[in-house]
Amino acid sequence: MSHRVLFASFEHEDDLLAAATAIRQKGLRIIDAFTPYAVHGLDRAIGLKPSRLTWVCFVCGMTGALGMLWFEHWAASVSWAVNVGGKPWNSLPSDVPVAFEAAVLLAGFGSVFALFAVSRLYPGKQARNIFPGTTDDRFVLVIDETNAAFDVVRVEKFLLAFNVVETCERIQDGGRYS
Amino acid sequence: MKSIPHVVPQTLSRRLITTALAAAAILAITALVAPDRAWANLLLSGFFLTTLGLGGALFIALTNVCGASWSVAFRRVPEAMTGLLPLGGGLLLVALVAHLPRYAWHHHGTGDAGTFWFKELWLEPKFFIARAVGFVAIWIVSSRILVNHSRRQDTMTHTATTSASGVSSILFLAMFAVSISLAGVDWIMALEPMWFSTMWGVYQFSGLILATLSAIIIACILLRRVGPLAGVFSHDHLHDLSKLLLGFGCFWMYIWFSQYMLIWYSNIPEETSYFIARTHGPWGPIVLASILLNWVIPFFVLLPRPCKRNESVMLKIACVVLLGRFFDLYVMIFPPVTGNVPVFGIPEVATIIGMGCLTALIFMRSFAEADAVPRNDPWLAESLHYHA
Incomplete structure (x- = not known):
């Protein structure tokens, strides 16, 4: 229009x-x-x-954290249970650092790419002044x-x-x- | 800029004194019935108030060193908080000097002088007390220097004190980093002399800054309501303080978990004793409560922008975090002193109320000593027009 x-x-x-x-x-x-x-x-x-970007960031971060927690649980105690240092297979403390990093990674990339998408930016785009x-x-x-x-x-x-x-x-x- | 007259209201002052005296009386009775418990409360309140006062000086030094202009408008608030240092330090020294034998190592050392010769040397009672007196003295003097630079500026038209406070701030930060780590190790970690944690110093810092930011937020909001900071302390200032509170809440959780995970992973008996006493058994729910109050609740409430700019939300969250700080210290100090079953009742409530009254009283008096705004600070105009 x-x-x-x-x-x-x-x-x-x-x-x-x-x-x-x-x-x-x-x-x-x-x-x-x-x-x-x-x-x-x-x-x-x-x-x-x-801005609604904060919500994108929050949802991406939570997806990263919860998704990674589920994946670690599945990998370390369902699919291929490994005994590490005599700890229980399903040990939450060992899952936290990776879940934290995954939350940061997804929140960061999610926000940046959502911003690009909303403002129609892509590599090689010509500047229109x-x-x-x-x-x-x-x-x-x-x-x-x-x-x-x-x-x-x-x-x-x-x-x-x-x-x-x-x-x-x-x-x-x-x-x-x- | 016109200075706004402010005085300490007499009736409020009297009520605070009465309540604080009642709390002190309850603790005195407790000292007769359950001396261990009274001592734990004394140590906790002394450490709490000292670190709150020290946190005020830290906030001033940190913002000075960063060249931050946003915080200048309400800098008198952290300055007034440093007034807590003599009282907090006094309570702490009473707890340490008068009751040194309550530390398990006092009578018979750590019990293994051959292996832990350095620890034996370090915890030698005279050296221990001398250090404590030294820390408290250097904190009082250095925070006085920072505050005096700022107050002297009010009557000056040149910026000599501004650059002088920059140098003092740098020296303060270096001194602070070392002294708070050693003080935390001395007074709290040494309650369990055979236990150690390399994360302890930074853990103490994270709790200190969290409580300091909460206290600054509460004081600024209340001072804006009653007058002295009305039209000075803006939503943008509040927004930035809230952002710092959110960030340092995450920092506290990060450090708490780092300490826990290091010990949990390596699983060495001499290290795990701390967490076994606190997470297996009746102390467990209290540890969870301190995590809830210090991080979980503030984190989710402080994420949305409108909450960070809303004064009634921030007032409540800052109180939650201060309560969280109490429970954080409670979990550090009480288990080795009062035993495996948590004791919480009238003496602890009296400690919380007494600390609140004394903090409010000393803060108001200290705040009334100088203008509500550092009126000759070169950054004041920029701070008053600050946009977050």
Whole structure:
């Protein structure tokens, strides 16, 4: 589904933060923001939902720990029981270190690959810089235009109060802007 | 920055003193009826309070050495905690000096002077007491130096004390690492003179830092509620302290398990005696409870972000961890002193309540000695605008 978006670019992070807060108070939706560096408080200002990556990490970690505990139990006392130092075959303490490592491994890889999948990153992907200034000295807000009440001229005038430098309309199609 | 006046409320102060005296009276009666049990409680409370005060100094030194700016806004809280050192150290020295014969090695050494000649030398009573006095003295002096650097800064406009506190902090950390390991070995591991663990020093550290972070969290939240830290201590500060608590909870469990697994795997009788006494039989459930309180509960509660930023959740979790610290020490100290069956009743509850009252009392007085915020610290502005 494609729809129209408005790009508004600023020269200072304070203007970006103030504009983002004000735009959301007017009932408009902000799709994204592009900045040269991480801006503190921007996630709250553009109304970003809390990341779900933590849950992916937790589920992967638990899968690693419980899966490895089950595997060690199966390997060491069901499939091929081996007497190690006279200990019982099913000895939990000896299983803990490997289960711990498996939890860390799966949680780490799971989080990274989930992040890649969600943000559609893969090796060899070409960089698409949607607005050249954002790698240098420009802070850009992407505002949704699908609201029927959206009036480009009025929004542009409203943004002048926040020292907007440039605005332009683009088409968003999936994750792409053209 | 305007300093906010704060005084110790008189009625609260009187109530705390009364309760602490009642607790002391209960322990005095216990000393007549069951001297071993009273001594174990005394040693536990002395060690608990000393390490809490020492932990405050450790937090200041650690953040100074890291060049951390986030913690500056509430640094007066760990500074005030160091005020616990004289009381904790006093209780500890009373326990050690007045009742040295309660250590099994006191009368007849370790029982095998030929094999354990170094241990015999190390546990020579005069040397033992001199070390204890030395540790407590050096901790009090060094924490005073750290606190004084910070308090002197309040009246200065240049940053000479900031760099001086950096150097003191580095020296403190080196001294701390050695002294806490030796002190833990001296006062607690030596209760069972024939037993040893190479993990003991780091195990003591892990419990100390866990209790310290909990106490800082409780103090900061309460001080924000009653005023002095209102508008200073933010959700982002709380969030970071909670993250540290979560991390060090895992660290405590990691160290606890490492010690257990090393001993369980090698299965040498002289090493396993510690865990056999504590995991086979009636002490077992208490060991499990200390693991539950120190790691399992805090771990799962502290994983979600909203919990780490919620002050009522954090207040409860910090109390759970402090109780966990009590049971951790209880499991270390009581079995060799009071025997194979756990004793828990009025004297232990009195110890917990008494320690709580004394901590609150001394903390409030110590906190009132200086401004609530280190107002001339060069990092203060950055700390006040901190985002986690």
